[in-house]
Amino acid sequence: MYGAEHLQAFGGLPAVDFQPKDDPADRPAADDVAWRISVEPYGDDDRDRPWADEFADFLGSVDPAGVKALIIGQWGEAYEENSSLPIDLVIAAADRLTSLEAVFVGDLEAEQAEITWIEHADVTTLLAAFPALTEFGVRGGSGLVFPPTKHDRLRSLTIQAGGLPVQVVRGVLDSELPALERLDLWLGVSAYEGDTEVADLAPLLSGTRFPRLHHLGLRNSEVQNEIAAALASAPVVARLRTLDLSNGTLGDEGAAALLEGQPLTHLDVLDLHHHFLTEAMEQRVRSALEPHGVRVDLSERNEPWGGRGIEGRYTAVSE
Structure with missing residues (x-):
């Protein structure tokens, strides 16, 4: 773990x-x-x-x-x-x-x-x-239930899982949390109930939920490239100060999509640690963002199991 x-x-x-x-x-x-x-x-x-x-x-x-x-x-x-x-x-x-x-x-x-x-x-x-x-924070996704709820003062919500069931994600995104500033979801892998797809994140990515949100973590996912590609044009990004896509299977494909999408130079932090980027792509990310004052975390570069290829990529936390 x-x-x-x-x-x-x-x-x-x-x-x-x-x-x-x-x-x-x-x-x-x-x-x-x-x-x-x-x-x-x-x-x-x-x-x-x-x-x-x-x-x-x-x-x-x-x-x-x-x-x-x-x-x-x-x-x-x-x-x-x-x-x-x-x-x-x-x-x-x-x-x-x-x-x-x-x-x-x-x-x-x-x-x-x-x-x-x-x-x-x-x-x-x-x-x-x-x-x-x-x-409020939770670690573990097995049996987790999070129906849509209303809470007026909650500013930070974290759910860490090796596999986060889509019903939990939908419950969070359907909740009324007007004060929420930080949302950190570890989506995990399908082998451990992590069945959330990018389409399920649409209410969040649209920017219509959680008006005070400035930190977004969509982490530890086996579909990290797809998430990065969706964020490239997602309205929510414009009001973020921190974007965390760490601990997942992000590779050159996802990083390129981010760089080719909307500007990210307004961010304070882009956290991509535990990734599968090549050295050339790492340098491309740094060159695009660090001159603008964005702190980029590209630590923990990994090689896929069994050589190159997306099939050998792994999340930092699963079982």
């Missing part, structure tokens, strides 16, 4: 693991960090306990009214029990978590569960329970 490691920061705060046995005097203030609540169901130490117990200890040890950012880590055997378990417990504590502004669900690394093994449910119940949320 390359590229999907534990969050080091979230909600503008450093991420810290809650440790029930820590000396209270050594704990940071409730609003100084993003608290990760996680258990170790495969261990033989005191962290092998129900997530409900860990969360109850957290609420009793840290002032819940001061908590601004919460990270839901491993809640058990995540490939057998879905995320409704921790989500329901967090919602039940909504009257105590009165300052909560950021929630991330599923902060697991490969050693805990491959990204496609993380089982989810309807995660929008958290948005309904916390109308003051400004940032």
